[in-house]
Amino acid sequence: MSDDKQIVSRLKGFLLRREVIITAVIVALLTFLLITRGVPMILTIFIDFAIFAIVTLSLNLEVGYTGISQFGRVLAVMAGAFGAGAIPGRVMAAIMGLPWGASYAEATVNFKLVPQLTAVLEKSWFLSIVFLIFCLLVAALCGAGIGWLTSRPAIRLKEAYLGISLLAFGDLLMWIGHNWEPLVGATTSVYIPDPFRFVPGNRFQVVVITVFVIAFLIYFFINTLTHSPFGRTLKMVRDNEISAAAAGKDVVKIRTRSLMIGSAIAAIGGALYVIYTGAATAIGFTRLTWTFWPWAFMMLGGIGSNLGVLLGVFLLTILRSMITIFRFQVFGFLIQWGIDPTWLEFTLMGAVIIVVVLFLPHGLVPEKVEPVLPADRVQKVITNMSSRGRFLT
């Protein structure tokens, strides 16, 4: 009898674990979509989910764990996208003896040049993989550079001031990309050699798998990082800067590191996005899509909880695609008035932000308060110290 009870309670404990519940929700929603809509829809959702998960996880590292008001996420994403759009293709063109200078990004040259590069990549899987990894490395380096640059004001400015400065500089970088042709072709876009062509069959599925694997690796990396001593230091800086400094932590260095790591990861997200779409266009990197939406995802999931971020990104990605899918069935009345239901995406995001702020300030999966040591170990330390007479109880 007692054995049965133990098993039941253990089973209950397992089933009520947050990870299990969230996986169940995700699997159930995906199955529903798979049955009703078929494979292509699922693949689009996967891509959106994976790329935004990367960007939002990096945002969570900076906002949730370090307490920096990062309203310029688009900066790092754009740095990655521009880096992946401008540099690897040029390097390849230079090696092959094709024009690679400022003219590489000109619309008339670029659109003839890139298919030649893609044709080379198509023949060899080794070159393709090297190219992909090179793209991601370049993006990560650009992102880390931008992260270092943003860390300079981040040391001086507080909260909202910092947020607004970063937001403004995100816009500035977008306009530079939009006007300076040698970077990513200004108003036209720079095409990117496609490293996924070597696989016979559907390119799309390979892209999905690659992006998903990378997203998983990044989740794993960030999760390990935030549970390491470094992660605890980050939380310490977030909770009380002065006490962290008093404990001998170099606050400036820690913030700089967090910004560099986060920005590098976000840049990888941006690079994957432009490789997936095949072209880098500066005007597409608006602060709405790449700063505010990740913020909404993160706030819904729970600031400071990696698992929550995944759930938030997933739910909102699904909801967004639901609006697109069911726009004729559910929102037919809007179409009758001549209104495009895709604008409901903005309403949805705004409503989510407001509801979360008002009623769910900790998100769907609140951050777990984790003691540095288990309670019994703390007790032991206290008894040890009091027996030595250092600690009066």
Place this chain on the structure above:
Amino acid sequence: MAPWLANGLIYASALALTAGGITLLYITTRTFNFAHASMATVGFYVVYSFIIFIGGSPYRYFPFAFLFGALLGVICYYGLNRPLLKRQASEITLMMSTLGYDLILLSLIQMYCDFLTSNYKLFPRRVNMNMYDLELFGINAATIILPLMAIICLSALHLFLGKTKFGVAMKATIENPVLAGASGINSDRVYMVAWLIGGGMASLGGAAMAMAQTGTPVMGMNSIPFMFAGAILGGLHSLYGGILGGFMVGLAEYAGVFLLSQKFGPWILGYRMGIPLLLMAITLLIFPRGLAGIPWADLFGRLTGKKRGVQA
């Protein structure tokens, strides 16, 4: 008058109104109002709709823009800001909440544009408001009327804050909320009025801004960094600083682009938004308390050799 100066004056007065609104909301409720972006756009569309459906000069409908913006501000206060202020939410939370409100307003504006396009065969997504403008002394009336309007509004605000009882109470709440509360001032009503005036100023500014630029549904969204830049240049702690900062940012953008493009060529036009941002960056780095934080009296005192104020 040179076209850059004419447009620059209109744009600068628009930014003065919006940046003043942002500063007013920040000093009263600690909220950086993102919704200023869409409130400004709403102001423009109110004026546009009145012109389309009733006709006449745009200036006749500016009071309606103010009223509409004030309504939006009050809704934002009672729906969003008040519960959060009661909970003593952080600055970032307050900022995010207005962002949500802004996104909803933006979607409503876009839907309204769709509605106008398909039902009335209009083109509300690219509007040149100058088309409806009058002519005064051989130039566009907007060049004269809008800066005048900004000055009148701001003087009215100044009189309101200085001469009326409620205005003085408001000033007291801005200076020291705790003491003001202790002396019996209802801070709730002060905040409500701040949102009312702030929202109204945002819409008025947006309606004015559309006279200098092409009016689009994302007009406010694109110019919100400049509004913030103006508020930050003003130092964020003084209403008059914010107004002056907005005016300077707006004029500096037009003047700077004009001068630089004469020297370097027209390619510089694409980077025009760098000028206000540079101003903002310099402000933040060199004198983080903004224009209002510079001890002007002290400086002038040193220049003229007279001693003014108390030296710390």
